[in-house]
Amino acid sequence: MFRKLFGKDTPKLAPPALPVVRNVTIGRTVILDPLTWRRFGSDTKFALDRDTLEITAQGVIALDDGAFVHRFYTDDHVMLQAVSDDREGQSANDFTLFTPWRSAYPGTSAQGRIWADKLRSPVFMEDDLPVYRRFWFDEETPEQAPVTFWENVFEDRAALETYARLFQTCMLFHRDLPDEGRELLLALTLEPEKGDVTQEIMIGLPLAVGEFKA
Template identity: 75%
Template sequence: MFGKFFGKGGKSPAGSSLPVVRNVTIGRTVVLDPLCWRRFGAATNFQLDRDTLSITAQGVVALDDGAFVHRFYTDDHIMFQAVSDDREGQLANDFTLFAPWSSEYTGGGHEQGAWADRLRAPTFKPADLPVYRRFWFGEESPDQAPVTFWEDVFDDREAKAPYARLYQSSMLFHRELPDEGRELLLAITLEPERGERTHEIMIGLPLSVGEFNA
């Protein structure tokens, strides 16, 4: 998914080295407990054919509220994500695992407007998936602006500038699974600094700290 957007974008204003979060960074592996998705069987749309992720790219997002999102990618675009109150990731306390579901180049006009409306709605229903309810901000408001940010993506642990910069407008949705489980849907308008805009859908599951190690 994200691979086709990693064109040579502009440089990030920050030139600091990449964080290592829970021992995860480029060139290392994340070992997962496969029960985190296999225990749901056919009830979940999240599927992964292995329990080890080889990390080949890393993204850093600085949110407006001062928190940071750390993203770690495999060659086939599985995304391990950690949210932390600090850039170094020492305070990371929220972990998720996402797999790409769909990726479409966008048209203009009506098509883009319809997608933008879907990101703002309290529920999200792809053609080939069930209904998901808005997770961020709750469902009380019938209209909620998506979260927007730049992600700096690196493919070298020693790099001082990102390999790509991606502007994103995204909203997180969810649905309940058996045994108090939760499945996540991340809907994204992805706009590379140099490249074409796309609409992305990723399916994910939350992870506890005991369900992975690196």
């Protein structure tokens, strides 16, 4: 609309530094199909009290195999995740919605070792959760080293300054739900470049492309 402001062409604006994945980025509202989780009733541990997400932060992860993980966060740490072969997210075809289950600070080195063993195990068990089987790698392998990566998190679309840089050691687990459903559990050690180490558990459900829009 300002193309010929004061009789002169205005310079073209640079594209946003952060990827816009299926129209999702900082400042956008994501509308979810609540049947994604409500259809499972009490059979799922996933719980969300609304069908809209206000995206206030965005993370970008470059994996060693050349793929990228795009994460979109709300203020209460609900996370919409997309996996893509390209940084711009144009080929994204793997979507998951995660909600936080628990966050803990490892009080002792012994607690840290116990948690590390959980991430390497073929099953994940907690007193307040059902049993989940390892989703990544071969389930039959007794122990498997977790995946590690850095995530750069931003709070503005221009990405002028990194809000947080987080080193993560994580493993993905899953269990079956009725009607061929699947529930995911993401267990990870979160090590901010500046801040305290925490142990995180998130519960997730796969999202089809038609189950969300922005």
